[in-house]
Amino acid sequence: MGVLIHETLAFTTTVGAGGTSLIGTSGVDTVALNAGSVTAPIFIGAQADSDIVTFTAATNTATVDMGAGGDTVNTTAAVGTSTIRGNDGNDTINIAAGLRASWFNGNQGNDTITVAGTMTASSIHGGQGTDTITSAGFTFSGGR
Numbered sequence: 001m002g003v004l005i006h007e008t009l010a011f012t013t014t015v016g017a018g019g020t021s022l023i024g025t026s027g028v029d030t031v032a033l034n035a036g037s038v039t040a041p042i043f044i045g046a047q048a049d050s051d052i053v054t055f056t057a058a059t060n061t062a063t064v065d066m067g068a069g070g071d072t073v074n075t076t077a078a079v080g081t082s083t084i085r086g087n088d089g090n091d092t093i094n095i096a097a098g099l100r101a102s103w104f105n106g107n108q109g110n111d112t113i114t115v116a117g118t119m120t121a122s123s124i125h126g127g128q129g130t131d132t133i134t135s136a137g138f139t140f141s142g143g144r
Contacts, residue, residue: 019043024051024067033057046071050089055079058097066091070109078117086111086127106131 019041022031026047032054033042041061044053048067054074055062061081064073068088080100086093090109099115099122106113107127115124115135126133 019061021045023047028052030054033059090129 021043022045024031024044024046026049028049028051029046030052031044034056041063042059044062044064046053046065046067048069050069050071051066052072052074053064053066054076056076058077059075059079059082062079062084063082064084066073066085066087066089070090070092071086072092072094073084073086074094074096076096078098078100079095079102082102084093084102084104086106086109088108091106091111093104093106093111093113095104095113095115095117098117099119101120102122103125104113104123105125105127106129108129109127110129111126111131113124113126113131113133115133119135124133124135
């Protein structure tokens with residue numbers, strides 16, 4: 001099962017036998033990955049500005065590198081064997097479903113990470129800055 005990409009603005013999409021790559025522009029980019037047909041693994045490389053990436057289909061083997069700026073990543077379906085990095089800026093990462101064997105890092109900036117689903121063999125890091133991580137009714141605040 002793949003995903004159908006619904007794009008707003010100027011992501012460059014490359015689909016091939018080795019996977020799908022989406023590379024953003026220096027402006028605000030928005031991409032939503034819905035049930036459909038994109039080859040895994042998926043790589044999303046955002047650039048500067050406040051970009052938005054939304055996963056509404058179960059996702060395996062995805063790498064998301066958000067650029068500088070206050071970026072948002074939303075997942076409303078299970079995420080497995082994936083890496084999401086917020087990079088510079090005050091980022092928001094919302095994980096509404098389960099995580100399996102995945103790694104999330106807000107990186108630099110004052111990030112907000114919310115996990116509403118279960119976590120199995122996964123890691124969440126706020127990175128540098130004053131971050132807030134909320135999981136299963138618990139909130140952790142601080143920075144390093």
